[in-house]
Amino acid sequence: MYYIKPVNTVFITALMIISCILLSSLNSCYYDKSDLLYPNTACDTAAVKYSTSVLPVLSSNCINCHGGATPSAGISLDNYAGVKVQVDNGRLWGAVSHSASYSPMPKNSAKLNNCSLDKIRIWIAAGAPNN
Ligand code: HEC
Incomplete structure (x- = not known):
């Protein structure tokens, strides 16, 4: 017979919520601040058109x-x-x-x-x- 201890359920739920928050914030950083996150990524301004x-x-x-x-x-x-x-x-x-x-x-x-x-x-x- 399976049963999940209540404390484990709470812990796993909390862990999932925290990972979701972390992942979504990382994601938005990636798109908005890529030049800050990766300062060495070259910005090609040689042949601007x-x-x-x-x-x-x-x-x-x-x-x-x-x-x-x-x-x-x-x-x-x-x-x-x-x-x-x-x-x-x-x-x-x-x-x-x-x-x-x-x-x-x-x-x-x-x-x-x-x-x-x-x-x-x-x-x-x-x-x-x-x-
Ligand atoms: C969410 C809608 C929206 C987006 C996205 C947007 N604009 Fe605007 N823009 C407006 C509105 C509305 C105005 C009228 C002024 C105001 O409400 O701030 C405006 C005004 C302007 C003006 C006149 C500003 C002034 O002070 O005379 C310029 C130039 C302009 N936008 C350029 C851009 C450029 C370039 C981008 C992209 C980098 C852009 N807009 C993105 C809605 C937008």
Whole structure:
């Protein structure tokens, strides 16, 4: 006849809850803070291009809100022309770098990681070409 001692049940349940919390926090760290967790992972800023360096960052962090027919604040970031407008008026960099007097972006999320910010900064400094 099997029976589990109550103390064991409590212990195992506690252990499972703790592992779940640990695992989920590790998981979020992995995605948000990968540049901090792995500082030696190279950030490739050698050949920064709109298509391969900037567009992927905007696609995964911005176009949920700034895409489609009714983009947030009327700011469309799902096409080059729309992005270029925000580069030229200074708002794109102001927002992602969390500069004072700009609305910090991505809204309600962590600041972009340093590698993404470096790529955007380098691309803008090069004149934000559509390459
Ligand atoms: C959750 C929705 C959401 C996401 C994600 C988001 N935005 Fe925004 N964005 C907004 C809203 C709403 C505004 C209007 C201002 C405000 O409410 O803060 C805005 C405003 C802006 C502005 C104007 C800021 C100013 O001060 O004039 C820029 C530029 C901008 N967003 C760029 C971005 C970029 C770049 C990303 C991705 C890195 C991004 N946004 C992600 C919702 C979002």
